[in-house]
Amino acid sequence: MNSTQLEQNFESKLAKNETIEPKDWMPDNYRKHLIRQVSQHAHSEVVGMLPEGNWITRAPSLRRKMVLLAKVQDEGGHGLYLYSAAETLGITRNELIDQLLTGKAKYSSIFNYPTLTWADIGAIGWLVDGAAIMNQVMLQRTSYGPYARAMVRICKEESFHQRQGYEIMCVLAKGTTEQKAMAQDALNRWWWPSLMMFGPTDDKSPNTANAIKWKIKRESNDELRQKFVNQTQPQAELIGLHVPDKDLKWNEAKKGFDFGTPDWDEFYQVIAGNGPCNKARLTARQKAHDNGAWVREAAASYAKKHMSTVAA
Numbered sequence: 001m002n003s004t005q006l007e008q009n010f011e012s013k014l015a016k017n018e019t020i021e022p023k024d025w026m027p028d029n030y031r032k033h034l035i036r037q038v039s040q041h042a043h044s045e046v047v048g049m050l051p052e053g054n055w056i057t058r059a060p061s062l063r064r065k066m067v068l069l070a071k072v073q074d075e076g077g078h079g080l081y082l083y084s085a086a087e088t089l090g091i092t093r094n095e096l097i098d099q100l101l102t103g104k105a106k107y108s109s110i111f112n113y114p115t116l117t118w119a120d121i122g123a124i125g126w127l128v129d130g131a132a133i134m135n136q137v138m139l140q141r142t143s144y145g146p147y148a149r150a151m152v153r154i155c156k157e158e159s160f161h162q163r164q165g166y167e168i169m170c171v172l173a174k175g176t177t178e179q180k181a182m183a184q185d186a187l188n189r190w191w192w193p194s195l196m197m198f199g200p201t202d203d204k205s206p207n208t209a210n211a212i213k214w215k216i217k218r219e220s221n222d223e224l225r226q227k228f229v230n231q232t233q234p235q236a237e238l239i240g241l242h243v244p245d246k247d248l249k250w251n252e253a254k255k256g257f258d259f260g261t262p263d264w265d266e267f268y269q270v271i272a273g274n275g276p277c278n279k280a281r282l283t284a285r286q287k288a289h290d291n292g293a294w295v296r297e298a299a300a301s302y303a304k305k306h307m308s309t310v311a312a
């Protein structure tokens with residue numbers, strides 16, 4: 001097939017909602033776009049283990065500790081599926097990790113905020129995993145097959161994460177005055193950064209047009225942010241917490257909430273590496289990478305030995 005036919009074939013698959021698979025021809029920019037998004041997503045899962053991992057030793061009961069441990073392990077697993085999906089696009093794991101550690105690749109802004117109290121673990125599950133699912137449900141139908149398939153399991157697990165976070169918030173909100181205040185304080189600090197997770201407004205989102213054209217994203221940043229606010233405000237109200245937004249109010253005409261504007265200067269500072277915890281997160285990842293060198297060497301040496309046994 002010549003290049004025009006290859007391109008037509010690609011477009012026709014997209015039009016029929018068929019997935020693009022690793023061995024299929026794809027435009028270079030589609031491949032690059034996916035490597036950027038999938039690897040950024042993988043990095044987010046792995047860096048996202050840090051703020052919560054920090055609370056495993058301080059969880060208030062054995063049950064809470066087990067649930068949090070399981071959740072943090074899930075995030076590690078999500079990172080691994082997603083790195084594998086990215087590798088099918090022709091980039092190596094080493095290159096991907098290198099991009100993270102040298103600051104060339106982004107990861108979600110949300111993980112550059114500190115977890116100050118136990119209620120933050122509730123707020124992260126409820127809001128951060130809630131925002132992640134809102135974004136990721138559509139990614140189960142993304143056009144690149146390995147990414148779409150990885151997202152099916154990830155979404156099931158994220159749904160459990162969201163529930164465990166909301167349950168923590170429900171318990172705290174029904175608890176003592178101090179516990180309720182702690183839950184409200186966590187909501188106050190995590191609300192706006194959670195809205196920023198969806199990315200800049202559509203008119204300032206350089207990647208959305210191609211993402212929608214190629215069916216990588218099925219909904220825009222603003223559409224998903226609106227859905228998240230519509231879903232989350234009633235959940236807050238139900239447990240007696242208040243979303244910290246004076247402009248939040250129901251708009252009957254659009255059947256959704258109007259809401260205030262996140263601090264976009266803060267968002268751009270955070271994604272440029274200047275958030276409260278960016279340096280700490282990358283230092284922790286670098287340390288984990290260095291400490292894991294012997295594991296990678298042992299695995300490579302075992303694989304070499306196994307290959308030579310098979311060959312003999």
Ligand code: 3HC
Nearest residue numbers: 041044045106107108109132196197198199205206207208
């Ligand atoms: N944090 C960091 N960077 C962000 C960002 C965020 N919240 N939102 C946008 N950006 C970056 C983009 O990567 C892009 O930079 P680049 O061109 O240098 O890569 C720039 O800001 C402009 O944004 P666009 O809207 O044009 O970019 P996208 O169309 O890629 O949209 C996105 C951004 C919505 C995050 C999209 O990439 C996406 O859906 N990614 C997959 C989902 C994902 O990565 N989720 C991470 C959430 S955390 C998570 O899943 C872990 C879970 O356990 C909670």
